[in-house]
Amino acid sequence: MLPKYNVLTEEQVLIIHNESIKILEEIGMDFEYEPALKVFRDQGLKVEGNRVHFTREFIEGKVKLAPAEFTLHARNPEHNLVCGGENIIYMPGYGAPFIQLADGTRRKSTMQDYENIVKLAGASKNLHMTGGTVAEPQDIPDEIRHLKMIYSSIKNSDKCFMGSAEGRERAQDSIEMAGLLFGGKDVIKEKPVLISLINSLTPLKFDERMLGALMAYAEAGQAVVVASLVMAGSTGPAALVGTLALQNAEVLAGIALAQSINPGTPVVYGSTSALSDMRTGSLSIGSPETALFISASAQIARFYGVPSRSGGGLNDSKIVDAQAGYESMMTLMAASVTGINFVLHTAGILQYFMAISYEKFMMDDEMAGMLLHYLKGFNFDEDGLAYDAIAKVGPGGHFLTQKHTRKNHKKEFRTPQLSDRAAFDAWSKEKLDTNQRAHKQWQEVLANYVPPALDENIDKKLLEFIAQRS
């Protein structure tokens, strides 16, 4: 496997760390949730209203308690995932309210879309888990949406999935359902099965909803991604390093809270920081600045010895066009080569998180496969060196018919799933672009997908739980 790309010097990482400590000590952070404030008071920190003033010792001491890596368990153990270290985990986009259609129009996401995307992620060779809130099903009442989504994640794939981060109650529902699936809450307390996305409210706040979920998951021994989305120029400074320092302060505070509640809670260091477009004020995620935030964040997380999370196929395009391609590859490649462990939004995202697209999903799945092949790197064994084949063919010869070629090409070369390598004349017969090919492909994958069987008794219990909570 290729080594990780470090974009900062060790000294620069330390500068960012020290800036964040200074922010947490001198400015402090607001926590809009009394139980969280109580935790900090009990730890001896200065709390004034909602404002918590941290100390270097507290932050550094708590962050040390977080594990460097942990295993996330799937109902099919073949899909268990190690989060941290050398490992990379790709998954679908998260939270998009719209479905962008292949013809350039869009509509609200539905429960059917959620199910379809879980199935596409389940079928993928390149995506390691099915994620969570893969589409925001707007045809389901808000109060029961999380129950339906988690059920769909369980029913339609046996890969790992995410819990609800919408407050303490929905987190607890997620934990209850995971308990039913895995044989009890005591079982999953020892082996985490859920991972959930806890976002700060930049600058320098956490709200009740996110804190409630964070505390519920930490108490239950489930993993949390603590992430900050600084919009440089609006919710953060128009400065890359300052943005990283602000993000880092927020993430460290969230990690310290989780470790205060339950030392050793599996946490992931999350960055979603991006730009505020200065002409419109809107979020922009498909930029080189985002790629820099991602790249630095991988390294900062390594400095703390915790797994990292960033976005993946990020872009500002409205459709699956060239911009969607080059922006998404820039950010996904940055995440992949710098060693991000948990790549949320690997597949499907368009329009700075506003939409998910089936066609974009297939495109990103292809990119994920390409990047996994790139990361695999080089094979230096005898077959990889190929000296005998080179000597046998000699100057001016040809390798196509060599035994070495037949033996090795499938191992050394990746076969594309979606990309077109035809000559111009062959391509010209149908003249399909990537969007059109992807449109055909996801329908075929969906038509052929058979969800893995779910134990009937567990299925019944899950449905009873949902009925009771609805």
Next chain:
Amino acid sequence: MLPKYNVLTEEQVLIIHNESIKILEEIGMDFEYEPALKVFRDQGLKVEGNRVHFTREFIEGKVKLAPAEFTLHARNPEHNLVCGGENIIYMPGYGAPFIQLADGTRRKSTMQDYENIVKLAGASKNLHMTGGTVAEPQDIPDEIRHLKMIYSSIKNSDKCFMGSAEGRERAQDSIEMAGLLFGGKDVIKEKPVLISLINSLTPLKFDERMLGALMAYAEAGQAVVVASLVMAGSTGPAALVGTLALQNAEVLAGIALAQSINPGTPVVYGSTSALSDMRTGSLSIGSPETALFISASAQIARFYGVPSRSGGGLNDSKIVDAQAGYESMMTLMAASVTGINFVLHTAGILQYFMAISYEKFMMDDEMAGMLLHYLKGFNFDEDGLAYDAIAKVGPGGHFLTQKHTRKNHKKEFRTPQLSDRAAFDAWSKEKLDTNQRAHKQWQEVLANYVPPALDENIDKKLLEFIAQRS
């Protein structure tokens, strides 16, 4: 500036070096040009027919004579380029016989296309030189095509350009014309102004055409890129490391020839290695394997202490669609972060070098701008840290109206040229994709471009030379 990404260990680079030496010693290489064979015989090497058997001492000794970096001079000294070290040079595609049009059709390239692309490269903020054979003008007779191309490169931009590599005679014509432009051949012998592309004939051969050009340029003190395009699986083994060893052997032999003729000749280590698609046998350049060849080559060239060359926006797509975007970004980003110095084919290429596209050119120019911003990295001064702004805004505040934001956003953030960041509704008014926006953009750039004035006396001499040689 960001550090270079090294994908190999030092030991792995050494293994590739030793494999190449073994190839050159034990198998040898064919040179189909008597003057080149004479050079090698004079150096005391064993030559049998066209086959030259090299020794480790000879290769290692000659490669040491090549400069680590050199300055390529432009007629406008502001556009002089340092090739090597930390520097990156982006330029247009090279050698495409077709123009791919925005509607998905294609036609043969013409002299007008050549001129247009030189102008677009001249106008670009992101491309550092105008390149050479930016389109293959098929409406000009082959014998005088090089004269017309070089004249167009001189006339339509004052950036650096490339010479003809089509044999000794055309190389000498290129040198004569450069001499007329820069005040004599003795002047340019001391300060190189031309750089030319010398390709091996894989596996393990160089033909008369390329060797004649290499020798003419080396004698005249002009720079040469010595490049190998191994098609792994057909003209090279179905093995990534074996392909690199084969490429490396060929490039080392070419560099050693240049240094034997004129010690200190500026040379660039070139890799164009890619895949042979195993289903069709055709070249495929938009693959993760190509990105691996590029990445390793940057590091191998650093091992030898010479500047490196690879392709840039490489892809197998027939049109400016998502595939063109993600494949091109993968290879251009690989070249950029691993430290390739001379990035041929940065802009315009489609269909594995068969076509150049104006729309693709504008797309790649945008990508080049994005990557230059990424490579610039982070600003750690006081404005970059932005602590005072963060403290002033505090928890829950907003940065948009801060003085710090107004002062810094233009320095810290890049404004896109082509990428669309509009919200869905604003975009929906015209629904333009990248291809359509780029189609408008290149015509505007071309309409507004004013070529820098050329001294009338020089212009006259150049035209007289062309008339005399035609």
